[in-house]
Amino acid sequence: MARHSAKISTSTNTSPATGTARDASSIATTDAHTDDGVVAYAADLSKTYGTKDAIVTALDHVNVEFGRGQMTAIMGPSGSGKSTLMHCMAGLDTPTSGQVFVEGLEVSAMNQRQLTDLRRKEIGFIFQSFNLVPTLTAEENILLPLQISRKPIDRAWFDQIVKVVGLEQRLGHRPSQLSGGQQQRVACARAMMARPSVIFADEPTGNLDSRSSREVLSFLRDSVRDYGQSIVMVTHDPRAASYANRVLVLADGQITQDMHEPTYEQILQVFAAEGGDEQHRAAEGGDNQRSAAEGNDEQHGAAEGNDNNQPDAVKQAGQDATEQTETATTPSTQPTDSSEASL
Template identity: 60%
Template sequence: MPQPFPSPASPGSSPLTEPAARATDLTKVYGRGETRVTALDAVSVEFARGRFTAVMGPSGSGKSTLMHCMAGLDPLTSGSARIGGTELSSLSERQLTALRREKVGFVFQGFNLLPTLTALENITLPLHLAGRKPEPAWLDTVVGAVGLGGRLGHRPAELSGGQQQRVAVARALVSRPEIVFADEPTGNLDSRSGAELLGFLRDSVRELGQTVVMVTHDPTAAAHADRAVFLADGRIVDDVHTPAADTVLDRMLRFEAEGTSGGHGTAGGRGTAG
């Protein structure tokens, strides 16, 4: 079977030391002329392997756009985005699809489960689409980590919101991806289910060696991360290691007070920058 995307080739680094994902001067512009909006403005950032990073910022700051560009879901206007040593802009649409399926895990606010499939079938769906069989030991590890052992035969409608999101997390982890991107993963959950989910993500980093990048506006969620990167007006404006909830909240309030959430493109706003 041919290699679906180019082998990593990053001079001067090895797969063990290079970042799980990296952006260099990443710029994303929507629209033209009077409707032009710069969602990301020459952003450079690295996400280390085996670390949990929160990406934060006011509404419209560009945090979701950054995740979408770095995950290969949205094309760049200029600059570079890499997963491991693979430059995303060098890939065809077919190669991008293969890379997302095999190298990237996704957890979204809306769960994105197929209602006709059982929890187990939803978890293993990415592997089946890639023509791969689950590794029994790893599947058992992932299912055990998210506490779904007794619910694998249930369909999404038979599960609570928290259980559905656990299925989504297990689905993201089962293919052993290079990196997991989570976009507001606790947004549709109550506080207890949200705390459990954040604990699962934290444990996947600490115990399973996973790399997680989570977009969130919630200081409490960010406090579960090893690092918090703050965006405003499409630029990185702060980078905090071992963030505490009160520290994150203080920074968010300061950014809002300084009015950093209002765009710098000719449209004067962010549109869908996120």
């Protein structure tokens, strides 16, 4: 997969890896950012919600780099700040203090128009609830981000991705005619289609049975190995995290563990020592939440209209998409609900 060149920006940034200031405008000529192995990073990132007595510190001076061509899993108990970190990294939420960079561009200094542009050009999203447009076919959903950003369609790349995710026979189906696993594979293909610098995946297997989870996670891992894709994935599931090259554990808004190429057993051990996670414990003892659908297609259409639990920040991505979709699609293929078009 052809990797992005570093982008031109007028901002100056400091990599926590090197501690050296660098002018991002020079990166375009030296291509320094494609060599330093870092696709995105946060520097002294804090996020608080509320004020005075009701203040909640979701992220507490976090410094973290995400490797290019790596799959990084973010784990941690409920409320530890996983989603907030991912949303700040993806430009879906605004830091209270500190900085966020993607491809050397300072996300934390961007206005709304620049953020929208960044999300369209550099970032792919995969959500727990799939967020496919129900009125579009699988093929149309996969191609939608390119239509929105008016990018040319690389048919060879499309054919390759569709083959890898095993959707060749399902391209004409709408989401309601696909299983949950198939819908998430459509979402994976959609995220990959625009060749984003980094894919942010928020509990991508949270609504899937274990077989479908394995398929989706294998695809994500293969996309890292075969195409150098960079992926940051939030998950509660140690099994899902074991597909990652690196596993970070958050607790109370701080990174408490940083594991490289950990085994499933090592992740379990660390997770137990950290006090575990009630959501994971609830699902343990037979994969109860997910096994009901295993071996059949009972999850057909499960995701439709299932985005009500999304934070406003995530819905913003959908609004970006919908504004453009109105001009990029014919009237018969327009989404009916703006939040359903989150890409």
